[in-house]
Amino acid sequence: MSLLSVSDLYVEYETAAGPARAVSGVSLELEPGEFLAIVGESGCGKSTLLFAIAQLLTYPARVVGGSVHFDGVDLTSLRPEELRQHRWRDFSVVMQSAMNALNPTLSIGAQLVDVCRAHTDWDERRIAERSAEVLAMVSIDAAHLKSYPFQLSGGMRQRAMIAMALLLEPRLVIMDEPTSALDVVAQRSLMRQIQALRERLGFSVLFVTHDMSVVSHFSDRLAVMYAGEVVELGATRQVFDRPQHPYSHGLMDAFPSLLGAPKPLTGIAGNPPSLVDPPAGCQFAPRCAQAMDVCTLVRPELVQEDGRAVRCHLIHPVDRP
Ligand code: SF4
Numbered sequence: 001m002s003l004l005s006v007s008d009l010y011v012e013y014e015t016a017a018g019p020a021r022a023v024s025g026v027s028l029e030l031e032p033g034e035f036l037a038i039v040g041e042s043g044c045g046k047s048t049l050l051f052a053i054a055q056l057l058t059y060p061a062r063v064v065g066g067s068v069h070f071d072g073v074d075l076t077s078l079r080p081e082e083l084r085q086h087r088w089r090d091f092s093v094v095m096q097s098a099m100n101a102l103n104p105t106l107s108i109g110a111q112l113v114d115v116c117r118a119h120t121d122w123d124e125r126r127i128a129e130r131s132a133e134v135l136a137m138v139s140i141d142a143a144h145l146k147s148y149p150f151q152l153s154g155g156m157r158q159r160a161m162i163a164m165a166l167l168l169e170p171r172l173v174i175m176d177e178p179t180s181a182l183d184v185v186a187q188r189s190l191m192r193q194i195q196a197l198r199e200r201l202g203f204s205v206l207f208v209t210h211d212m213s214v215v216s217h218f219s220d221r222l223a224v225m226y227a228g229e230v231v232e233l234g235a236t237r238q239v240f241d242r243p244q245h246p247y248s249h250g251l252m253d254a255f256p257s258l259l260g261a262p263k264p265l266t267g268i269a270g271n272p273p274s275l276v277d278p279p280a281g282c283q284f285a286p287r288c289a290q291a292m293d294v295c296t297l298v299r300p301e302l303v304q305e306d307g308r309a310v311r312c313h314l315i316h317p318v319d320r321p
Contacts, residue, residue: 001072003171003204004030004053009066011045011052011228013275014059020275022048022061024228027302032171035198035205037219037236039212039251043272045228046208047096047176053206054093054174055083070172088119091172092165094158097181101161102149108135108160109145115167134163138193155186159193166197175207179214191218212251216240224248227272227283234308244310246288282313294320 011023022045030036038046051057053068055075068075070090075083095101103111112131116122122130132142138159149157158178165173175194179187195218198205209215215222215236222239224232224247232245243249250268270287273279279286281296288295294313302309303316310316 002029002069003032003034003071004028004206005067005069006049006053007067007069009049009052009068010064011048011057011061012064013048013061015276017276019064021278022228022275023052025066026225026228026230027066028223028230028233030172030204030206033198033202033204034221035195035207035215035219036221036223037207037209037215038223038225039209039215040225041210041251041268041272044225046210046225048228049225050093050174050176050206050208054087054091056093084119088115088165088170089168090170091174092168092170094161094165094173094175094178096177099149099154099157099181102157104149107146107148108152112145112164112167115164119168130167134167135160137166137197138163154181155190158182158190162190162194162197166201166203169201170203172204172206175205177209178207180209180211187214191215194218212240224251227278228275229283229311230302230309231284231311232309233302238308244308244315245284245312246290246314247284250287282311290314294318297321 006026006028009023009026010021012019012021026049028036038049040046048061052063057063063076070086109131113127116127116130131145135142135144140156140159140163144152152160179190182190191214194205207215207219219236221234222236223230224245226247232239232243232248239248243252254267268287273283273286279296281298282300285291285295292313298318298321300311300313302311
């Protein structure tokens with residue numbers, strides 16, 4: 001059984017213009033110890049998907065269909081106090097900006113104590129030992145238990161968030177763009193640290209980013225999202241080396257490669273479609289240089305073949321209606 005199983009998940013935001021479908025029929029499986037990255041440009045629904053999986057959505061967003069099973073338990077059916085039993089212990093979340101996620105008025109040590117008190121019956125000595133231990137795991141000296149978030153660098157704050165996420169040894173750590181506020185060197189160092197911890201402790205990672213290059217050397221599988229849908233899903237190297245969906249191609253061409261001859265960087269012209277009034281056929285059709293007549297008429301399905309799933313009529317042709 002998969003550790004995490006997301007099945008046909010739909011999320012909508014209530015807006016003045018009507019419901020905006022931010023996540024549309026997403027299904028994913030995550031195995032124990034696996035690192036799955038979800039990539040796509042801003043507004044593609046990737047962070048909403050993570051929040052829906054972690055059951056952290058608040059009004060005006062809500063899950064309107066599908067299920068999220070963690071170790072066989074449907075998280076969407078749990079009451080808040082039941083969910084509390086799973087948070088931190090079974091899965092934890094690392095937010096995009098530690099400065100916003102950490103409490104600025106409490107020291108790092110006090111925030112670790114709060115989590116332990118809320119979710120364990122540990123005594124003070126055990127809490128102190130574990131707090132120092134998790135900070136050491138992310139290469140932060142225990143002296144910083146007394147530091148406040150503003151006294152740490154951006155990279156240290158993100159590492160402190162990861163230490164907090166690992167406090168109770170969860171089996172899944174959900175990460176929402178944890179490196180986006182860091183410079184390239186700090187990004188690389190943080191990704192290496194996450195990888196080393198994952199190998200040592202065996203937890204799974206679900207990682208959202210708009211920057212494919214961040215995860216190219218670290219994730220096992222890659223899901224590419226566009227307009228709330230998964231358009232391509234496969235082994236990271238496979239998707240990187242031989243992207244099949246035209247949108248995945250576009251993402252690849254939008255960042256420089258360290259290997260091979262230099263190539264001009266090209267963006268993807270146009271904008272994502274309206275989520276309130278989406279087009280009838282392929283959501284990417286208005287921006288796709290390879291669009292055919294059938295693309296504006298028939299919504300492509302995500303078709304799985306040889307371990308790779310792609311949502312495109314070029315790869316999996318259908319008859320025109
Ligand atoms: Fe482009 Fe058509 Fe494939 Fe959509 S289905 S990505 S429009 S070729």
